[in-house]
Amino acid sequence: MKSIAQIAAELQGYDPQALPADTVGAFLEQLVEPVTATERVPLFSALGRVLAEDVVSPISVPPHDNSAMDGFAFDGAQLVPGQPLALKIVGTALAGAAWRGRVAGGECVKIMTGAVMPAGLDTVVPQEFTQVQGDAVTVPADVLKAGDNRRFAGEDLMAGQPALQKGQRLTPAALGLLASLGLGEVSVVRRLRVAYFSTGDEILSLGEPPREGAVYDSNRYTVFGLLTRLGVEVVDLGVVKDEPALLEAAFRDAAARADAVITSGGVSVGEADHTKAMMRQLGDVAFWRIAMRPGRPMAVGRIAVDPLQDKSTSGACPSSATSSQNDRNGAILFGLPGNPVAVMVTFFAFVRPALLRMMGARAEPPVLLRAASEEPLRKKPGRTEYQRGIVAQHADGTLSVRTTGNQGSGVLSSMVQANGLIVLGHDQGNVAVGDQLSVMMFEGAV
DSSP: OOHHHHHHHSTTOOOSSSHHHHHHHHHHHHHHOOOOEEEEEGGGGTTOOBBBOOOSOOOOSSSSSSSSEEEEEEOOOOTTOOOOOOOOEEEEEEETOOOOOOOOOOOOEEEEETTTTTTTEEEEEEEOOOOOEOOOOOOOETTTTTTEEEETTTTSBOOOEEETTTTTTTHHHHHHHHHTTOOOOOEEEEEOOOEEEEEEEEEEETTSOOOOTTTEHHHHHHHHHHHHHOOOOOEEEEEEOHHHHHHHHHHHHHHHOOOOSEESSSOSSOOOOOHHHHHHEEEEEEEEEEEESSSOEEEEEEEEEOOOOOTHHHSSOOSSSSSGGGGGGGGEEEOOOOSSHHHHHIIIIIIIHHHHTTTOOOOOOOOOEEEEEOBBBBEEEEEEEEEEEEEEETTSSSSSEESSOOOOOOOOOHHOOOEEEEEOOOOOOBBOTEEEEEEEEEEOOO
């Protein structure tokens, strides 16, 4: 396990007071490690979980050659270019009820989609292509070729081949695939535990009466939503006042109960030093000024776990999990800014990828859409900017994007209006109308 100083020493040009956004990702990749404990869960509980091992197909899918269409199955060798083909119907093959009779030349079997192809037959003509009178079928000339509309056994998956790979997050399609293999449960990485709390004397919890100079805590609910969508086990520790004893208790409790700890507030220059001082006291922490907008201040590191206080294995995991304390080398700390938009942006840009790595998920950079700017944008090289944007699709299929207007880091309503973040790179300058921009879409992340 590398210390903060060791990781920093390996990163070229590391400067905690002017840290490029790309370097943050490289730093966090070295800092965080995947949890190692696993458990087996039924498919209905597996959505969004991360596979702990490769899944090898125990059967072939489909298990037999079958029809891809409702129509008539016959031996395609009888087709002659430019000539129609006359066939006699001698039976019917239904899905789940194979037809076992013999089929001679000039004969066919009426067949339903998914039905097993009768022996010796390799072609299906869709019924809408044919002319049928009684038990006689005419296949028009040149409407298909031999082998058409037949699905082969193992065409989807062959027995013994990998079906899903370790590190994949299980999607609805993956659940269906596992079910098609006859698998009722699957081995997954244990659910990551993330604790979070807000800090500051000016923060009000919901239900408290308003008071001058105070604001209601929106970050707590935003972070809860982001973590819930990610599929982690959420430990909500509420609002902690900026008092050393309370902060120490909150940090110790969070580190004992979770793999990662997220705080909001208390990391900016000029704020009360109690939060930062407690981070330093309890762990190995770096304090950054990131070359980005919004979200410049951030703290990352590890908070040591007191073995006598560690609650991570006390009822937190199902009994089937192979969870143990040895997969915890301390809780990873993410100290986020206090402004609501800055919290969301730093979460999307840095925390979410790091948590996915801790969950054991394979590294997959976010897919950025390209859209033409509808307006000129001012941008200074030397920092990465994440502007709230609204992407629209036009009748000709092209995409364009415009900002939501006011980009202040406290304007949370603009995050509701936006459907993505316009990512303006570190070295990028001003943007002209029509310039192609990269957009990190919210769908799938929020």
